Amino acid sequence: MTKKLSIVVPCYFEEESIPLFYKAVEEIKGQLNEIELEYWFINDGSTDNSLKEMQALQKADPEHVHYVSFSRNFGKEAALYCGLKEATGDYVTVMDVDLQDPPAMLPEMLEILETSDYDCVGTRRVDRTGEPPIRSFFARMFYRLINKISDTEIVDGARDYRLMTRQMVDAILSMSEYNRFSKGIFSWVGFKTKYLNYENQERVAGQTSWNFWSLFKYSIDGIVNFSQFPLDIAAFIGFISSVGSGLAILFIVIRYLFHGDPTSGWASTICIMLFIGGIQLFCLGIVGKYIGKIFTEVKNRPVYIIKEKK
CATH class of the missing domain: 1.10.287 (Helix Hairpins)
Structure with missing residues (x-):
């Protein structure tokens, strides 16, 4: 019986990356044995041509490509939550559209889930090449701090890029709080997780919308949400x-x-x-x-x- 893999892709000002991402995933599609792909692009209030690119892909492949467009920018956490709610697959993965999350890892991740008792296969960057030194330093300090003061372990370098079973996704969706910190939620719900290491990848196109201040505020939210x-x-x-x-x-x-x-x-x-x-x-x-x-x-x-x- 053919199983379905849902790919959740939050997008914010990513008009250049969207078609490149779709093409890259389609290239490894043949390595996913008896798996049907379902794309969910989430337009998080982008005012560029991101929505038009999604609409073009949906018209070209209406059976597999879907999109949701927000009324305004609600943030990546909201987009990720929306994508998980819309996904209907037996397996669900969350990926960045800029291809910093390598699609080539999907076949290995899927094989691990199907041949073992793991509920989730996550990814972890082993280096931060290309990142400003000051950002890398504070990122390492954040992981050290939050793991000391919180009962929920958050793996250093872990990405949102992970492949999950339907059972784990349903558990995540049961946590419907407004203030969301997905890295903490992924760990808090439990389930057996295996991490795959990979080297940092450069963006395929465009500029990141994350700056030092936004990352700092995000880290404060993580500490407040998962520690007293x-x-x-x-x-x-x-x-x-x-x-x-x-x-x-x-x-x-x-x-x-x-x-x-x-x-x-x-x-x-x-x-x-x-x-x-x-x-x-x-x-x-x-x-x-x-x-x-x-x-x-x-x-x-x-x-x-x-x-x-x-």
Whole structure:
């Protein structure tokens, strides 16, 4: 019986990459024995010709190519979630359209799933060639930090590019939260996963929409979504500050009883006030970040809005 493999492809300003991606996957199609391919291109609010390229592919291959176009840019996480919801295959893979996720790995990934008891085959970059050194440094620091403070393991260098069974995909879809961090969700749902290493690939066309600031915000979201450690830090700082203040007050009282009230400078007082006030604002900021996440969840807004689908 022929099985179906759904390929989920989030796209944002990728008009040049879309036809190249489709061609590259079609070239390895013959290596996927008795597997029918289903493409789901997700247009994440692109204002270039990305949608037109998807429409052209869909007209040329209406049986296998499908697309969803959002009403605006909702982010890659929303596009990925949408693609997983639309996919109907026995197996589902998530791939970047810029071909940094090599399609040539699909046959090996599929063979592993079909001949073993693994539920997922993921990919992991063994190097970061072509990436700015500062970005690579902070990426490594992020993985070290989150794996120390979170109960959910996130593999260093792991990509969203992975091949999953229908059972695992259904488990992921059961987590319908608005604030999504897929790398954490993939790990949190469990299931037996095997990682394949590969060397970093350059983009086939176009420019990445990810910059240092957007990656930094994404990493903060990952930490907040999968760890309560920042709240523990705030509580610990507050406790230490309270104990320190109590000891300082005790010292002042004892000094007053034995030595009277010596003249004290206003500068030191102002510095202490600013220091304590800074700690309070820092802790409030951490708490506020979590409250903000709760606020967006309880509003129960849709993760994305579809403008066009075919």
